[in-house]
Amino acid sequence: MATEACGEKGQVQLLGGSLSSFVLRVRIALALKGIDYEFIEENMQNRSQLLLQSNPVHRKIPVLIHNGKPVCESMIIVQYIDEAWDTKAPNLMPKDPYDLAIARFWAAFVDDKLVPCMRRVFAGHGEQLQKEAEDLVTNFHLIEEALRTNSCFSGKAYFGGDKIGLLDIALGGMLAVLKGLEKATDTVIIDPEKMPLLSAWMDRFCQSNGVKEVMPDPAKQLESLSARRARLASPAGN
Template sequence: MASEKGVMLLDFWVSSFGQRARIALAEKGVQYEYKEQNLDEKSDLLLKSNPVNKKIPVLIHDGKPVCESLIIVQYIDEVWSDKAPLLPYDPYERAQARFWADFVDKKMCDCGSRLWKLKGDEQEAAKKEMIEILQLLEAQLGDKKYFGGDTFGFVDVSFIPFTNRFYSYETFGNFSIEAVAPKLVLWAKRCMERESVAKTLYDPKKVHEFVCDLKKRLGIE
């Protein structure tokens, strides 16, 4: 097993991207130091560790920083490779997993943000796009237990942190995710039965309160 000496995560509690790293570390049973970050006044450690993007999460392992959540999850999978593999062994299946994780990365956060930032026709367009995203993901899941089949893996880790924002998406977009993508809702419930997920994800209504407070701070009515 790789050394766990000096494993630290720079993160912010509600970050879906940071939650990916926390779930991956939990799946591997890695002990680490968690350092909550103030994103309004970024710490010297964060700026030093990620001078290019200046964003969380950052995993620091033996003094070496790793940035960007999907890269962090892959790093965790490779370094602590003796337990709970997250990426499939087969090269084609690995490529597919990376594709869908990248799809989540590029689509969910941006579209979700537009749901609560915009109004009128623009919000309706965001709502339509969100439904399309969810239905594409549901089609990819199919009748499988997890996205990778019977094993909780890379796509699940990448996507599950966004499910505690489903309540906000539904509230701002005025639609039901269960109605448009029922299999995703069941998948999310299965994932929540895992200790790594249940101990990482915050209550959806607490997340919604954060989003509402953020709207006020940004002056969005």
């Protein structure tokens, strides 16, 4: 898993987990920029001293450690990567301030609306699950609508234009868990008939270079999600 990483811009380490959506965002950004790094798998049941020292406030992954200095929070790390390696193509952030604001707006929508909604679907059963799944579908429809009508996105291969950018990474990092969640809960969230643009984007994103190499194994993702759901539903509930 680990590769030695001490290139032109110094040493890069990533504290992460191989099935975490938030870590996946960072791995995609590093892969797209062609940055070598050492991947350090964290056991979240027994967090390392390095993690606790590097992210004492949240004690969460991912943490990027660049020349000994930690950066936390996935989308802050993605922006940091683009800015610290600004001369390295591709640029992940649009140069136009308005396009960047729109990308940031929808990336925040993913974190503030979609992710909590996905968590509720994950924890739901029966009628509650159906209700939460409908909410999640409604939220994804807003993104389909943005793809269709927002001049920053419509008619383009990616949210970032002709190449993957900030919002692609914010949303794309969630796809492995989303697909596992659909299977684990036996629900359909992204119906290609009803969300053709989003569905086509998903396929394009998952098959693109820099992404397909780091996407988690779907079987392992499903197994992990199903096991966690079963634990959550058990009388002990942990």
